[in-house]
Amino acid sequence: MRIRPRKPMDEPAIETLVARCFPAERRGRTATLLRGCSAPLPDLAFVAVDGRTIVGSVACHPVLWEGADGTRRPLVLLGPLVSHPDRRGEGIGRALMMKATAALDRLGADSMLVGDAPYYGRFGYSADATGGWLLPGPVEPERLLLRARTPALWMGPARILPAAAASGAARCRAA
Numbered sequence: 001m002r003i004r005p006r007k008p009m010d011e012p013a014i015e016t017l018v019a020r021c022f023p024a025e026r027r028g029r030t031a032t033l034l035r036g037c038s039a040p041l042p043d044l045a046f047v048a049v050d051g052r053t054i055v056g057s058v059a060c061h062p063v064l065w066e067g068a069d070g071t072r073r074p075l076v077l078l079g080p081l082v083s084h085p086d087r088r089g090e091g092i093g094r095a096l097m098m099k100a101t102a103a104l105d106r107l108g109a110d111s112m113l114v115g116d117a118p119y120y121g122r123f124g125y126s127a128d129a130t131g132g133w134l135l136p137g138p139v140e141p142e143r144l145l146l147r148a149r150t151p152a153l154w155m156g157p158a159r160i161l162p163a164a165a166a167s168g169a170a171r172c173r174a175a
């Protein structure tokens with residue numbers, strides 16, 4: 001198994017894998033709303049391949065943090081992270097997360113995600129600074145996680161918005 005950057009030709013296989021890992025009732029949730037129609041950030045999207053088969057994937061999308069005074073700052077939303085259901089526990093998720101967080105660090109980008117702290121804590125994500133955040137859909141507070149160089153900068157009342165909000169782009173169908 002190796003990790004490599006995501007390529008356009010990977011899209012159908014990734015789509016199939018993500019659909020398999022996230023059953024219908026888990027789609028249309030808050031992270032999906034936040035991703036909106038934004039494309040994955042090219043330097044922050046990776047696949048795990050075994051031979052020619054894609055066995056895992058991670059992508060990141062741009063979002064906006066808007067503080068109570070209207071200040072907006074870009075933030076990266078990590079996810080979805082998936083590994084093939086038949087290949088769980090082999091370290092695929094970990095390898096993808098190590099690759100993605102190293103790339104985030106190289107870019108100097110802080111990131112958030114909606115996920116389980118017991119899994120993502122090992123990669124530096126925590127809910128410590130996100131208590132005042134409002135998202136476009138429901139989220140359990142303990143699953144709203146941030147990985148930041150200076151977490152205090154992101155603390156306090158804030159809204160997290162799809163990046164399209166910056167350009168006033170028309171709403172697009174969530175992927």
Ligand SMILES: CC(C)(COP(=O)(O)OP(=O)(O)OC[C@H]1O[C@@H](n2cnc3c(N)ncnc32)[C@H](O)[C@@H]1OP(=O)(O)O)[C@@H](O)C(=O)NCCC(=O)NCCS
Pocket residue numbers: 021022079080081082083084087088089090091092093094095114115116118119
């Ligand atoms: C989460 C996911 C990517 C982990 O992939 P993986 O390839 O099995 O991960 P790894 O092999 O690197 O790590 C497995 C370890 O993480 C633990 N783990 C997996 N999911 C966990 C969770 N939700 N909470 C806590 N620990 C978890 C496993 O118990 C295992 O622990 P161990 O190392 O002590 O044995 C995979 O389970 C998956 O695709 N899930 C469905 C999609 C999903 O929920 N994605 C995350 C939200 S974006």
